Amino acid sequence: MAKKSKKYIEAAKLVDRTVAYSVEEAIELVKKTNFAKFDATVEVAFRLGVDPKKADQQIRGAVVLPHGTGKTQRVLVFAKGEKAKEAEAAGADFVGDADYINKIQQGWFEFDVIVATPDMMGEVGKLGRVLGPKGLMPNPKTGTVTFDVTKAVNEIKAGKVEYRVDRQSNIHVPIGKVSFENSKLVENFATIYDTMLKVKPAAAKGTYIKNLAVTSTMGPGVKVDPSTFTIKN
Numbered sequence: 001m002a003k004k005s006k007k008y009i010e011a012a013k014l015v016d017r018t019v020a021y022s023v024e025e026a027i028e029l030v031k032k033t034n035f036a037k038f039d040a041t042v043e044v045a046f047r048l049g050v051d052p053k054k055a056d057q058q059i060r061g062a063v064v065l066p067h068g069t070g071k072t073q074r075v076l077v078f079a080k081g082e083k084a085k086e087a088e089a090a091g092a093d094f095v096g097d098a099d100y101i102n103k104i105q106q107g108w109f110e111f112d113v114i115v116a117t118p119d120m121m122g123e124v125g126k127l128g129r130v131l132g133p134k135g136l137m138p139n140p141k142t143g144t145v146t147f148d149v150t151k152a153v154n155e156i157k158a159g160k161v162e163y164r165v166d167r168q169s170n171i172h173v174p175i176g177k178v179s180f181e182n183s184k185l186v187e188n189f190a191t192i193y194d195t196m197l198k199v200k201p202a203a204a205k206g207t208y209i210k211n212l213a214v215t216s217t218m219g220p221g222v223k224v225d226p227s228t229f230t231i232k233n
Contacts, residue, residue, distance in 0.1 A: 007035040014029060015033060015220050015221075015222050017223070021224060024182065024186060024228075026223070027042070027186055027189070030214050030222055031182070031216075033216065033220055034178045036216065036219075039179045040218060041069070041216065042175050042176050042180070043173065043174050044189055044193075044212070044224075045221065047169060047212075048169045048170070048171065050204045051169070052166070056202070056203045059171065060164045063160065065159045065175065065188040066187050067184040068158060070176050071174070071177075073113050073157065073160075074110065074111045074113070075112070075113050075153055075156050075157070076093065076095075076100060076114050077092040077114075078117065078138075080120070084096070087149040090149060092115070093111065094110075101123055101126065104131070113136075113156050114131070114138045115146070115153060116144065116145055118145055124138060135164075142162045143155065163192070163195070175188040175192060175214075189224075
């Protein structure tokens with residue numbers, strides 16, 4: 001196991017690992033235990049009672065957080081003709097087709113999210129080996145393979161986050177920065193928590209949310225008791 005720094009050890013002393021805190025207390029603790037010299041990202045981590053090996057228990061999608069993530073996403077859109085013009089008008093950072101496919105094949109990655117129109121996927125699919133391992137491949141489930149490029153770009157710029165269950169049944173999602181007001185982090189947290197409940201696979205058995213924690217980029221995890229807040233519908 002990696003050796004923990006003195007700062008991390010000091011920060012970890014503030015957190016009682018046997019306690020599941022209310023979401024408000026957990027957010028407060030995440031801020032107190034953040035010792036990074038930069039505006040660290042706050043992340044929520046779910047351990048779910050699902051079996052990702054089974055096709056009907058894979059969880060993947062995207063949701064727009066009410067207060068965004070604090071990070072401006074650079075968007076690359078693969079589109080032609082009118083759809084390319086729409087993407088540019090919507091504020092996409094890069095718009096093109098074969099030219100950008102060539103750039104990526106040569107090692108260019110100055111973007112955070114790719115949106116592609118369905119007719120471009122035949123070409124974009126050739127980048128699967130490069131984009132797949134980086135989690136950058138466009139996907140209809142996350143709304144990034146679509147003819148509605150305007151909506152896709154607007155949502156990403158507004159603070160859309162993707163979530164995907166990993167092989168260990170965990171999902172990690174950013175919910176903002178430590179500089180955010182506590183109430184905004186709580187609302188972003190509630191949005192992703194509500195989303196996780198809505199996407200629960202029908203085939204999942206037993207306890208669905210087994211563990212729930214919030215953490216900052218370099219700080220210790222803080223357990224959250226989900227019963228401490230209510231979802232406003």
